[in-house]
Every structure is written in C-alpha cells, then in structure tokens.
C-alpha cells in the first residue's frame with residue numbers, strides 16, 4: 001500500500017463550501033495528485049464543521065491507504081480573518097456567517113477532536129507557502145516571495161526564507177486592506193472605490209470580485225450604456241461574467257481588469273520596498289483564464305510594479321500553480337515544517 005509504514009502530515013483546506021484534503025509524507029512526497037473534496041458544512045456552525053473536517057481527514061487517509069497512527073500532525077487552513085493560532089475573528093468572516101463562529105478557536109477544536117497537533121494558517125498564507133515551495137523547490141529556504149490571490153476578496157501572503165510571516169496577531173500580509181494611490185488608476189469622474197472593511201481605495205476595493213461588483217462595474221457600465229451586461233439582473237452574476245468578457249477582448253471588461261492590474265502592481269511595489277522578494281506570485285481565478293488574457297494581465301501588473309534597477313534582474317513574476325490544491329498542500333507543508341521535516345520534494349522551476 002502506498003505510504004504505509006511512513007510518517008505523514010494531513011493537509012485540510014477548509015473553504016466556504018468544500019474541504020480539500022491532501023497527505024504529505026516525511027520523504028516530502030504528496031500522496032494525492034488531485035482534488036479530494038468533501039462538503040465543509042461551515043454554514044451549519046462550528047460543531048457540524050469540525051465533524052466534517054474529521055470525516056475529510058478519515059476519507060483522505062482511506063484513499064491513500066495510510067494508517068491513522070502514521071499521522072504526526074495536521075495542517076489546517078481557513079479563510080481569514082483569523083488570529084495566528086486559528087481563532088476566527090470576533091467580527092466574523094466571509095463564509096463563516098453563523099454567529100457561533102465569532103471568536104471560535106477552530107485550531108484547538110480540531111486538535112481536541114483528532115487528538116493530533118494542528119498547525120493553522122489562513123488560506124492565503126497556505127496558498128502562498130505552496131506557491132513558494134513549488135517555484136523554488138529544494139532552494140525554498142533561501143528565497144522570499146509575496147503572493148496576491150484575487151478572489152471574492154484579495155488575499156496576500158509574505159514568505160521569508162521559506163517560512164510564512166504571520167505577524168504578532170496573524171494579520172501580516174493583508175495586502176487587500178492596504179491603501180493604494182489612486183492617481184492614474186481611476187478614470188475621469190470615477191467614484192473612489194470603498195471596501196467592505198470600510199477603507200476607501202484599498203487593494204481589495206479594486207482587485208477583487210467584490211470590488212468589481214460594488215465599485216468598478218457600476219461605473220464602467222455607466223460609460224458603456226449599450227453593454228450586454230446591463231441585461232443581467234443581478235450585479236453579482238454580472239461581476240462574475242466580466243472575466244469571460246475580458247478574455248474575449250471586450251473593451252469595457254479590459255478597462256476593469258486594467259484597473260485591477262494597476263492596483264496589484266502598486267501593492268507589489270509596496271512589497272518591493274518592504275521585503276524586496278525574489279518572486280511575485282499572482283493567484284486566483286484569473287490564472288485559469290485564456291492564456292493570452294492571463295499573460296496580458298500579468299504583464300500589466302508587472303508594468304505597474306515599480307522596481308529599482310538593482311531589483312529588476314532578480315525579480316520573477318509567476319502564477320500560483322495548482323490553485324485548487326494550493327491551500328491544502330500549503331497547509332500540509334506548514335505542518336511538516338512545524339515537525340522539522342525537510343521541504344517537500346517539489347521540482348521547482
């Protein structure tokens with residue numbers, strides 16, 4: 001049986017609708033090469049969701065033929081905001097709407113349920129760690145990187161010498177809620193974008209699906225009175241469709257993504273002056289878009305990342321690979337790091 005008799009770490013990526021699970025052995029091999037998903041049931045509250053995590057844990061072990069006694073630790077990630085040790089924000093979080101989640105210690109609850117050490121990261125940090133290790137391979141401990149992950153919100157992660165920078169309260173790398181200069185980004189007469197967090201003109205107010213829905217699309221539709229998207233009843237549905245239009249070369253949709261690319265470039269410029277990383281990674285649905293559009297988007301981000309001449313020859317721009325598995329794999333790597341195991345056997349590029 002594969003993996004039998006070996007020590008392993010299980011990685012669990014706990015999302016709004018699904019849990020994705022993986023297994024990493026002490027030799028640095030992932031024993032799962034595809035999505036292994038089960039329902040997360042987070043909307044039913046913490047009690048049901050912890051049982052769902054335990055079920056996912058048992059299922060991925062059964063799938064890989066690994067005995068439960070071989071598991072040395074569990075890496076867990078959830079969407080933020082949450083503390084560095086896995087306490088969901090007292091203000092609640094997107095996808096964790098049941099009031100019982102507020103201030104809930106998801107890491108300790110899973111640790112008690114499974115009787116195993118649980119190492120926690122927020123989902124953006126976990127995906128950032130995987131992007132870093134997948135890119136640098138065996139040399140990951142000698143390099144630094146920054147990731148921006150565009151989804152419903154804008155997640156970010158900072159990796160320094162192969163380790164996640166969590167910060168004192170777990171809030172490091174929250175690029176989505178850093179304010180960016182808006183000169184040269186907004187069009188004539190365009191209102192200042194506002195974020196769900198209350199800030200005006202932060203990264204997420206522009207570079208997220210929510211930013212498209214609430215800020216960018218309403219303005220750009222007013223500039224394109226004959227656009228098809230006027231006919232879509234729901235603003236949320238229309239926002240989801242914008243990427244497809246941009247991939248097909250639609251001028252309005254490209255204006256929206258150009259503004260997002262400028263915002264992302266300005267956030268990477270902050271990173272360039274903060275940790276001066278070797279690599280800048282972009283994640284999110286856009287990574288899976290048509291290659292021509294994706295390459296244009298990445299090139300536009302790069303064009304708006306203001307690097308010094310000393311930084312230019314060293315800096316790499318790339319996409320977060322295996323995006324649907326990146327969270328679970330990153331969570332597992334964080335677990336194996338905590339046990340002092342060598343970095344996973346990833347080829348690097």
Ligand SMILES: [Zn+2]
Nearest residue numbers: 177195197202
């Ligand atoms: Zn914000």
